[in-house]
Amino acid sequence: MGLAEGSTQITLTCSKKEREIWSKEAAKAGFSSQSKYLYILIQEARAYRQHGVFADRSSEERIEELETEVELLENKLEREQVKRSARVEVDDARFLERYLEDTYKTQSELLQEIVESGAMDDLIRKRIEDELYVMAGKDQVKYEPGWGWKLTDDSITE
Numbered sequence: 001m002g003l004a005e006g007s008t009q010i011t012l013t014c015s016k017k018e019r020e021i022w023s024k025e026a027a028k029a030g031f032s033s034q035s036k037y038l039y040i041l042i043q044e045a046r047a048y049r050q051h052g053v054f055a056d057r058s059s060e061e062r063i064e065e066l067e068t069e070v071e072l073l074e075n076k077l078e079r080e081q082v083k084r085s086a087r088v089e090v091d092d093a094r095f096l097e098r099y100l101e102d103t104y105k106t107q108s109e110l111l112q113e114i115v116e117s118g119a120m121d122d123l124i125r126k127r128i129e130d131e132l133y134v135m136a137g138k139d140q141v142k143y144e145p146g147w148g149w150k151l152t153d154d155s156i157t158e
Contacts, residue, residue: 012038019034022034022037022038025037026038078098078117079117079118079119090114090120090123095119096110098119099113099114099117132149139152139154140152140154
């Protein structure tokens with residue numbers, strides 16, 4: 001048998017049916033020999049195993065996890081893109097179209113979705129936070145970790 005230098009022969013035992021399937025797959029994939037086809041399959045399986053696709057879970061579960069991760073990253077990217085825009089114009093149709101769908105939403109549902117998306121952070125959150133710290137500097141409010149903000153006793157009596 002004419003083996004290439006540095007090559008060796010191995011014996012693989014399988015059912016006749018499996019061998020027929022591999023032969024058909026090799027021919028369909030354009031391989032001149034079943035050995036080359038099986039070698040490529042083994043290399044692909046090593047790559048999958050090395051990168052964790054087959055590690056302790058089925059590939060379907062891994063695919064679902066990756067799809068969920070992609071969805072989360074897409075949502076995060078969208079929020080970051082909204083944050084990067086210099087000023088969010090809430091009365092701009094293009095802004096509102098991001099949150100509207102082909103099903104009805106009440107105005108409350110729409111507003112909640114916009115606030116939860118983080119799109120309003122630049123307009124509202126930063127300004128409120130800055131003002132709270134200014135008020136704290138004037139002893140008008142105080143902050144308690146785990147509780148939040150409140151008016152100081154001096155501010156209530158004034």
